[in-house]
Amino acid sequence: MAVRRVILYEAWVRLKRRFETSFGATRERPAILVRVMGDDGEEGWGEVVAGEGPWYSYETYETAIHVLRDYLIPIMIRERAYNPKDFIEAARRVRGHNMAKAGLEHALWDLEARRRREPLWRLLGGVRDRIESGVSIGIQPSIEELVKIVSNHLDEGYRRIKIKIKPGWDLEPVKAIRRELGDIPLQVDANAAYSLAHMQTLTKLDDYKLLMIEQPLHYEDLLDHAELSRRLKTPICLDESITSPRRALEAYKLDSAQIINVKPGRVGGHQESLSIHRIWYQEAGRPLWIGGMLETGIGRGHLVALATLPGVKYPNDISGSNRYYEKDLVEPEWRVEGGYIRAPERPGIGVDPDLDMIETLSKRRIVVDLP
Ligand code: OSB
Ligand code: MG
Numbered sequence: 001m002a003v004r005r006v007i008l009y010e011a012w013v014r015l016k017r018r019f020e021t022s023f024g025a026t027r028e029r030p031a032i033l034v035r036v037m038g039d040d041g042e043e044g045w046g047e048v049v050a051g052e053g054p055w056y057s058y059e060t061y062e063t064a065i066h067v068l069r070d071y072l073i074p075i076m077i078r079e080r081a082y083n084p085k086d087f088i089e090a091a092r093r094v095r096g097h098n099m100a101k102a103g104l105e106h107a108l109w110d111l112e113a114r115r116r117r118e119p120l121w122r123l124l125g126g127v128r129d130r131i132e133s134g135v136s137i138g139i140q141p142s143i144e145e146l147v148k149i150v151s152n153h154l155d156e157g158y159r160r161i162k163i164k165i166k167p168g169w170d171l172e173p174v175k176a177i178r179r180e181l182g183d184i185p186l187q188v189d190a191n192a193a194y195s196l197a198h199m200q201t202l203t204k205l206d207d208y209k210l211l212m213i214e215q216p217l218h219y220e221d222l223l224d225h226a227e228l229s230r231r232l233k234t235p236i237c238l239d240e241s242i243t244s245p246r247r248a249l250e251a252y253k254l255d256s257a258q259i260i261n262v263k264p265g266r267v268g269g270h271q272e273s274l275s276i277h278r279i280w281y282q283e284a285g286r287p288l289w290i291g292g293m294l295e296t297g298i299g300r301g302h303l304v305a306l307a308t309l310p311g312v313k314y315p316n317d318i319s320g321s322n323r324y325y326e327k328d329l330v331e332p333e334w335r336v337e338g339g340y341i342r343a344p345e346r347p348g349i350g351v352d353p354d355l356d357m358i359e360t361l362s363k364r365r366i367v368v369d370l371p
Contacts, residue, residue: 126308281311
């Protein structure tokens with residue numbers, strides 16, 4: 001079975017609240033949606049998680065559109081690589097641009113699962129029908145505000161709190177949360193804002209019984225993280241530094257981290273995520289969890305599917321639609337109940353894109369009809 005048309009939508013969505021990390025803040029953001037339409041009338045959807053600017057990674061929504069339109073879609077067509085595994089093999093010629101690759105690969109996975117009338121999570125090898133939901137909280141204007149937000153999310157049932165930190169917003173917020181809210185499941189994410197020169201602060205953070213410290217050091221580093229791992233009791237979790245299965249293997253061999261956050265966009269899609277799962281969990285026996293990039297409900301569906309894998313041992317950065325958006329782009333919206341999101345039994349990602357809403361929010365639409 002083949003694909004007859006691909007549509008890229010540049011939809012602009014507005015977060016309920018501004019989301020600030022050590023690398024910048026965002027409120028209005030582009031969601032690049034990839035729609036593949038099969039010759040059998042079935043279709044599949046993916047989402048490119050590249051941001052407006054090259055802050056989290058070098059990719060931006062514009063580079064992703066360029067690479068998809070001018071390289072990845074033509075490669076898919078030329079090689080007739082319409083199933084996700086063939087596509088990702090053919091796409092290896094393109095170096096990097098993992099978020100662009102993942103957007104199209106995910107759409108092909110969703111198409112494949114819908115054609116088989118199977119939930120995507122089962123096709124990927126998932127083993128649970130609900131996933132643990134955590135919440136990632138940006139840097140706030142004040143400690144009081146932060147504590148209030150954390151407390152509200154705990155009341156909503158979220159099973160773990162992650163707060164963003166940066167030099168100057170680290171010990172005080174953590175101390176305040178511990179003082180006000182006690183021994184809650186808490187972790188921090190620095191998005192690469194520190195170096196080994198910050199050892200004093202990092203050592204103090206080590207005393208707060210955090211579940212983990214996520215990506216404290218440089219975004220490409222493995223060596224300094226290995227050094228830091230040896231010096232702290234708190235587990236180190238890598239995010240930005242793990243961009244491929246090869247990097248995961250290196251991180252294991254160097255002991256750079258005890259845990260990794262797998263974001264399929266960052267590593268080039270589901271197939272690459274499964275390879276990382278094999279290396280990190282099945283071979284090395286280490287735990288992982290699934291990270292997020294403030295996706296709309298479409299990208300979130302792909303995250304939910306991956307979070308059913310057996311190596312996922314911590315709550316994920318996969319929250320309910322209402323934590324991000326006034327109204328999500330999918331029906332039904334993603335809901336957290338008692339701290340969990342149900343993995344849908346419906347085929348594919350298990351939710352349907354709201355086409356009217358997507359058309360309305362799209363500033364640009366690129367249609368590629370296959371010959
Ligand atoms: O580092 O995990 C991160 C959002 C954008 C860019 C990087 C990160 C994040 C998050 C949000 O932490 C997680 C979510 O989607 O809820
Ligand atoms: Mg992170």
